[in-house]
Amino acid sequence: MAVSISRKLLRSFHGSLCALGRYDSPSITCQSFRTSHDLYGHLYGDSVFSSGSCGHFKGGSSILAKRWLSTSILTPESSDGAFPSDLLSKKPMVTTERAIGLYQDLVIPVTNFHNEDKGLMVLAGDVFDVPIRKDIIHRVVRWQLAKRQQGTHSTKTISEVSGTGRKPWRQKGTGRARHGTLRGPQFRGGATMHGPKPRSHAFKLNKKVRRLGLRIALTARAAEGKLLVFDDLEVPTHKTKNLVNYVKQMENTKKVLLVDGGPINEKLKLATQNLHYVNVLPSIGLNVYSLLLHDTLVMSRDAVNKIVERMHTPINR
Template identity: 35%
Template sequence: MKVAVVDINGKNTGREVELSADVFAIEPNNHAVYLDVKQYLANQRQGTHKSKERAEISGSTRKIKKQKGTGTARAGSIKSGIFKGGGRMFGPRPRNYSFKLNKGVKRLARKSALTMKANDSAIVVMEDFNFDSPKTKNFTNVLKALGVENKKSLFVLGATNNNVYLSSRNLKGSDVIMNSELSTYKILNANKLVLLESSLEGIESNLSK
């Protein structure tokens, strides 16, 4: 599929680029997308949650009431989870939430996500640009020119560009990454995917394996 290339002012340059059908026009696999997003979110979890259990609570170990004749259930310890101040029953313990996902499934998920964005006309191809110095206002002007200042946007660079990255860092709804950092979650989380020309070759070569 062919996509028009725009400049830093959002104007059509008169040029077009051909997006690889093997990456941007496949049959989307929803289950692969689900697994890749699930793994990404699982990897964000610290897994440091912990609550005190019965054996970790400070308290008396004496039997709190006689065994029989009270008309209520027998109870042997004030540290039991059924009493106020007792240990939590089956509480959370530290654990690792990450899980393995095959590289082929991850590539399929990314291609499926890119295809979904292409089908929704949510991909913009932009010629490479740079700023003389890091300045948030410069990047804000680019967002306004593309009409995405009030939307979530993901800019994909082909090479490291500190001025562009630092200019976008203070903007909550915008994210700037390298083509090697592209993930299914970030693609789907953005309303508009802005691909710089220099990033296309890297994206297609990484996902065409």
């Protein structure tokens, strides 16, 4: 027979268990019931526990038996006929989405261009799981675009315009406005007043903010499920069709950014140079603007390690 335990009853039951001084079995601790309580928090509606899985008390003393609380969930489709189907919960389980920005380490599968299983990799939480801040991203992107602006625009002043220095007509008696030169800004082909001159548009942005912007961009790609980790970026041949077929297999992918730890492999460079939607960068060149231009990020193991090491390096002041 199955018993449906409410949240309030389970909380009070959990508190009474933690208040006990000793148990018959050392394997049953308050931690195990905390785990059961946490499991209960992920269920939609009431939890269903087996009556055989709950510990019973002996001889009137508050001592639990050696059996643990069951963490299995029974459904009406369960093959065990000992439980009546009308007593089992028919409500679906709800898996809450992972909260972003808790600085928790992430475990991600590792693969390659052939979709082979290469194990798992742990991503540092202080690099791939930081709070999302759009204002930081905006500041870093503006800094990048301003710094790469050439600033070669130039206009000529009155001393730089070609032309005669003679007075066009006499000062008085013509009925026309008085002028001293035809190179002025009011004449066609004349000078430009207060026009642009070659200069640098770059402005200062603290290294802390720049690093934080890169962490936020990496966190956003990881949270969207658009971060892939490869064992390496080795390709068997320089043919472009292999990468084209691989990108076609990706879902909801328009532009891909491949990031390797060291110098880019020559075969990979040749295979991607004719694809406008696939770009390759070394880990030292990874930046926020490039991450925003591509909706999918593919990094090698070496690249992930280099990026984490770069984020953990102390800032020289």
